[in-house]
Amino acid sequence: MEASTQVVASVDALVFDCDGVLWKGESPIPGAVQLINRLQERGKRVFFLTNNSTKSRQMYGEKLRGLGFEARPEQVFGTAPCAALYLKQEARLQGSVYLIGGAALRGELQAQGIACTGSGPGPELTSEPMHVWLAEPLDPAVGAVLVGFDEHFTYMKLCRATRYLRNPACIFLATNTDTLLPLEGGGIPGTGCLVKAVEAAANRTAHVIGKPSTFMFECMVKEHGVDLNRTIMVGDRLDTDILMGSNCGLRTILTLTGVSTLEEVQADHLGAKAGIGLRILWGALLLLVVAAVIGVSAVGILNLRGNNRQVVQITFHDVQGAIISQSAVVNEEEDLVTYHIMDRNHTTVVLFDSKNGFVCYQPGGSNICLVRKMLAVDQENIHTVITAQEQKFNQLLLLRNETQFSRKYLGILSRNKVDPLTLGQHIDSLCNQIPVYWLQESNRPGRQRLIYFCIDICFPNNVCVSVCFYYLPD
Numbered sequence: 001m002e003a004s005t006q007v008v009a010s011v012d013a014l015v016f017d018c019d020g021v022l023w024k025g026e027s028p029i030p031g032a033v034q035l036i037n038r039l040q041e042r043g044k045r046v047f048f049l050t051n052n053s054t055k056s057r058q059m060y061g062e063k064l065r066g067l068g069f070e071a072r073p074e075q076v077f078g079t080a081p082c083a084a085l086y087l088k089q090e091a092r093l094q095g096s097v098y099l100i101g102g103a104a105l106r107g108e109l110q111a112q113g114i115a116c117t118g119s120g121p122g123p124e125l126t127s128e129p130m131h132v133w134l135a136e137p138l139d140p141a142v143g144a145v146l147v148g149f150d151e152h153f154t155y156m157k158l159c160r161a162t163r164y165l166r167n168p169a170c171i172f173l174a175t176n177t178d179t180l181l182p183l184e185g186g187g188i189p190g191t192g193c194l195v196k197a198v199e200a201a202a203n204r205t206a207h208v209i210g211k212p213s214t215f216m217f218e219c220m221v222k223e224h225g226v227d228l229n230r231t232i233m234v235g236d237r238l239d240t241d242i243l244m245g246s247n248c249g250l251r252t253i254l255t256l257t258g259v260s261t262l263e264e265v266q267a268d269h270l271g272a273k274a275g276i277g278l279r280i281l282w283g284a285l286l287l288l289v290v291a292a293v294i295g296v297s298a299v300g301i302l303n304l305r306g307n308n309r310q311v312v313q314i315t316f317h318d319v320q321g322a323i324i325s326q327s328a329v330v331n332e333e334e335d336l337v338t339y340h341i342m343d344r345n346h347t348t349v350v351l352f353d354s355k356n357g358f359v360c361y362q363p364g365g366s367n368i369c370l371v372r373k374m375l376a377v378d379q380e381n382i383h384t385v386i387t388a389q390e391q392k393f394n395q396l397l398l399l400r401n402e403t404q405f406s407r408k409y410l411g412i413l414s415r416n417k418v419d420p421l422t423l424g425q426h427i428d429s430l431c432n433q434i435p436v437y438w439l440q441e442s443n444r445p446g447r448q449r450l451i452y453f454c455i456d457i458c459f460p461n462n463v464c465v466s467v468c469f470y471y472l473p474d
């Protein structure tokens, strides 16, 4: 079964971001209409979760249908209706709202019976002396400032919002913090830029309704009820869509059709962005162009041969982007797992000998063996691989977000030659006639070092395995 088919089979519901995933401006992303409609024909539940506050639920329903998507307004959760809902149900706002935002937000507030001022171009006093701005009367009924997308944002609006927010009892709410709104041929500054301006001026931090906050998703779950284990979040931004999906415990798919780029994902995998963590993002899903990144791009299969079975064969890109494939052969009787790691030029063999308590590397392209004692964590990982049932590995696949990369350095103690006969028969036969040296963990790369690179792969059944790769850098 293809990976994309497996993904679809493993879910009941898919939650899609809109801008940059389904469309850019007024143009649908190629394949998106067919994907959404086909998923629903197959009985999948589809929801739309958008940070964009410029449209009401009704308007989103109309836009979706206008572009050819099968969709009803009830499937849409946007920051405009959810912000109004938050003020009404969660914050239990008594007064009115000073709104930096457009007609859709105003309409959603009114639909919840919340009065507001401030929306629209409005008469501005920019020609008056500055002290007049400060004397301008404030509406005592205002109990909240709500910031959304506002094409009429002005310095005067910033002044008013700031003055309201001087009252600590005044609620400070923002629809979203996206700093870029993707459009055909580029993007324009998003609501996040306006939010940052008000935050800086008021010296306060807004409560945010949109992703990565989980509020909209919780509204969706409350209204429709979904099984989190059988739901996927599809988005184009790491810091909003993917982070929210991760915060909600969902599997996630990043499309490369909007804001986040492959380079950002790779940087993120190296831990550059705090909070998001490191995660596997999935490959092609039907017609939607989706990115497979760093992680496993082909997955493996059981292959029983006597006592040996090949449990997993995966192909992945290392941090430099080179393709590496690896397989593990398990010998249950001998408590032995042998990894073969193949890059363009070499095959490195890594042998985990649980009985004798050693890990031995025979790096491809070099005529040496390197050995270290097994740690408890190695024993645990190897034990998981050895005892894994066939079906576990057949459904393998990085269906969660917890895949992590880590790297450590092992220094080669070139003066500490070892007699392979003392290390057991398997290491002896692997290292027959070649020198064997001890390794020891090292804090930083040295001249002679072996890089140890691990991916923790978590399976759908919550079993996690560290798959480690070893190479001698050029």
Ligand SMILES: [Mg+2]
Residues within 6 Å of the ligand: 017, 018, 019, 020, 021, 235, 236, 237, 258
């Ligand atoms: Mg988006």
